[in-house]
Amino acid sequence: MFNRRFAAKMLAVCAVTALLAVGAGCGNDDSDNTSAAPSKSGAPTVTEAVTVNFEKFFDGATSADQKIALLENGPAFADAIKAQADSPMAKSASAKVTNVATIDSDHADVTFDVLFNGKPALSGQQGSAVVVDNTWKVTASTFCALLTLEGAAPPVCGAPAPATPGATPAPGAPTVAPAPTS
Template structure:
């Protein structure tokens, strides 16, 4: 595939994609109406673990106070943040995705794209239910908000939180690229 030829607008769509196995309803994103929604419903549970930012903190304006978050919330948020951190080695970024071997060509293409070198995430909320978490985040390109209030899934595998491969498949779907067979599983 000619990943380098993908337009920047197409890469920005990857922020608009999430778990395509869930209903896409009620997106509050500022993304163009043609971009797929990633507002997946939060996992249902009688008592999800969720800490909302509270009170004043020493964090910069607009930052999320994670000091009240559980270890699982922090770890799920860190998986998303590290996946979008260009300073994180590619091998480590791949290890942050569930079943990454089954969608390796898609991951390689997305991670190699130049725009990914300027993309970052600001995790705003994490709702943990068992070994799954709904992660709400903003995508920043060169530090500026590109897509806000996007939701994706994190999964705890062997004690470590990872980004669900369905999120990455959703990114590829939003770009209109040929999805590897692993996205169907």
């Protein structure tokens, strides 16, 4: 008998693992350009910028360093992102942004699908983006929510912390502590 709950959980684990993974030799884009392609007016709209950066963050071909740069408080998650670097599922993971709702000039709500081999694995996921140093980034709370689905959220996901320099947290949004330095 097919157990839908078990299958859904396994699919979530695989999808989140693949989202974090960056397979060796994946992608040739060494640039750190995290800005969206400009609209007809020359500057990207909020929707364009959020969509490009969200999808790039969740793309299995994006390097760990680029993912860290596209994540709010990214350095605090470096170990978690790099730990998945050798996953063979990396090439098949991606995300498709289906809606961006601007809250204010620095915050947006994002609805997205997690894709596995181009097919939806987790549809209608709710997340958010925040502007940090003039770049739209995936919020730490969005990333932590997906890691929690996997059952492997790092301690940084539960630790309160000061706000990211250059950004103000969305009302009610959790923050994360910076990674301890050695």
